Amino acid sequence: MxxxxxxxxxxxxxxxxxxxxxxxxxxxxxxxxxxSLLPLMKLRLATPTVLIDIGRIPDRSYIEERDGEIAIGAxxxxxxxxxxxxxxxxxPLLAHTAHQVGDPQVRHRGTLGGTLAHGDPASDxxxxxxxxxxxxxxxxxxxxxxxAAVDFFQSFLQTSLAPDELLVEVRVPTVPGAGxxxxxxxxxxxxxxxxxxxxxxxxxxxxxxxxxGSIPLRATAVEEAVRSGASATDxxxxxxxGTDPPSDVNASAEYRRHLATVLVRRxxxxxxx
Amino acid sequence: MPSIQISLQVNGARRQHDVEPRLxxxxxxxxxxxxxxTNIGCDTSSCxxxxxxxxxxxxxxxxxxxxxxxxxxxxxxxxLAGSDGTLxxxxxxxxxxxxxxxxxxxxxxxxxxxxxxxxxxxxSERGVREGLEGNLCRCTGYHNIVKAVLACAADxxxxxxxxx
Numbered sequence: 001m002x003x004x005x006x007x008x009x010x011x012x013x014x015x016x017x018x019x020x021x022x023x024x025x026x027x028x029x030x031x032x033x034x035x036s037l038l039p040l041m042k043l044r045l046a047t048p049t050v051l052i053d054i055g056r057i058p059d060r061s062y063i064e065e066r067d068g069e070i071a072i073g074a075x076x077x078x079x080x081x082x083x084x085x086x087x088x089x090x091x092p093l094l095a096h097t098a099h100q101v102g103d104p105q106v107r108h109r110g111t112l113g114g115t116l117a118h119g120d121p122a123s124d125x126x127x128x129x130x131x132x133x134x135x136x137x138x139x140x141x142x143x144x145x146x147x148a149a150v151d152f153f154q155s156f157l158q159t160s161l162a163p164d165e166l167l168v169e170v171r172v173p174t175v176p177g178a179g180x181x182x183x184x185x186x187x188x189x190x191x192x193x194x195x196x197x198x199x200x201x202x203x204x205x206x207x208x209x210x211x212x213g214s215i216p217l218r219a220t221a222v223e224e225a226v227r228s229g230a231s232a233t234d235x236x237x238x239x240x241x242g243t244d245p246p247s248d249v250n251a252s253a254e255y256r257r258h259l260a261t262v263l264v265r266r267x268x269x270x271x272x273x
Numbered sequence: 274m275p276s277i278q279i280s281l282q283v284n285g286a287r288r289q290h291d292v293e294p295r296l297x298x299x300x301x302x303x304x305x306x307x308x309x310x311t312n313i314g315c316d317t318s319s320c321x322x323x324x325x326x327x328x329x330x331x332x333x334x335x336x337x338x339x340x341x342x343x344x345x346x347x348x349x350x351x352x353l354a355g356s357d358g359t360l361x362x363x364x365x366x367x368x369x370x371x372x373x374x375x376x377x378x379x380x381x382x383x384x385x386x387x388x389x390x391x392x393x394x395x396x397s398e399r400g401v402r403e404g405l406e407g408n409l410c411r412c413t414g415y416h417n418i419v420k421a422v423l424a425c426a427a428d429x430x431x432x433x434x435x436x437x
Binding site for chain 2: 001002003004005006007008010031034035038039042051053055079102103104105106108109189190
């Protein structure tokens with residue numbers, strides 16, 4: 001399968017990428033690892049007229065500690081996240097979740113910024129960033145702004161990034177020693193999660209759901225129940241509150257709602273243990 | 274659309290071509306360079322038949338544009354054996370362990386195994402199975418493939434002591 005024709009431009013810097021986005025607007029798509037975008041283009045579900053390749057912008061794939069936070073360049077690949085000793089120590093949920101994405105080949109190419117900017121509710125990493133209460137940094141023509149992860153995902157595959165903005169960094173608080181869990185239920189290796197759950201219990205309880213609606217979701221009812229002392233089992237019964245899961249070839253919406261309660265219970269129990 | 278000039282190393286040789294931006298890396302390898310050892314299976318980045326090494330790590334060449342491989346080093350199955358025909362240790366282990374049935378997944382499976390072994394982590398049977406999860410064998414001949422990779426790990430001293 002061959003994508004429709006497009007114009008290919010390579011950005012050498014963030015500023016250049018932003019200028020290209022400003023010039024081409026909605027007609028352009030940003031190419032990083034390409035493991036969400038290129039399959040869509042091959043199926044002609046996406047037909048951008050301009051592809052802006054940011055994959056060679058230097059110094060955008062760091063993972064470093066800064067003032068109680070971990071800052072990650074948007075071009076950091078999943079394989080970097082899963083093998084980072086800093087992440088394993090300070091934010092193990094994120095390293096572990098990165099290891100659950102796709103397969104090794106996909107993790108060698110896919111980027112954290114790409115998976116967030118794509119905003120697929122079935123992706124693993126957005127849920128981990130949501131549960132951790134992460135912050136996303138976008139750069140546009142007027143400079144940089146910070147966006148709370150919970151405000152980032154707007155509707156199916158739509159984020160709060162403006163057409164002329166580029167996601168440049170992701171920050172998460174360090175949570176060494178905090179309880180955490182990532183639960184992913186699928187039928188075959190490398191499949192997308194039918195439902196997934198990311199949980200972190202560190203005083204600022206975070207629980208987020210994979211594939212339970214049109215966007216990656218925080219399970220706020222569960223979080224409130226946990227904060228007020230509910231047991232894992234009781235809190236988990238609220239897992240599907242505020243969700244709108246899809247019905248598809250893998251599972252009905254009803255099945256997903258049930259699965260969410262089971263996986264949230266397992267996640268809370270593992271995070272508490 | 275205007276062509277883009279790319280220049281890269283493929284199996285140690287410098288290659289330079291003007292390519293259409295939408296040309297996939299796997300098509301470039303097979304059709305432009307005639308390196309047909311890299312197979313196309315699912316064409317949707319699921320099956321791993323098209324796996325090659327890009328700057329030393331496994332990637333699915335059906336999900337990369339040739340322009341993304343500009344200035345990189347690509348190794349395909351044709352580039353593994355020595356110039357005198359001596360098989361790469363992973364190829365030799367596949368041969369010794371009869372790690373193939375129809376053979377269609379084999380080039381991708383070998384390249385994925387090379388990348389996995391090059392990470393130099395301790396490998397258990399489970400680690401090998403998980404490390405090859407991006408490669409499907411439609412004959413379901415996984416058993417001997419795993420055996421071959423474990424044999425390579427043992428030779429390299431990266432075989433995990435127990436089933437951890």
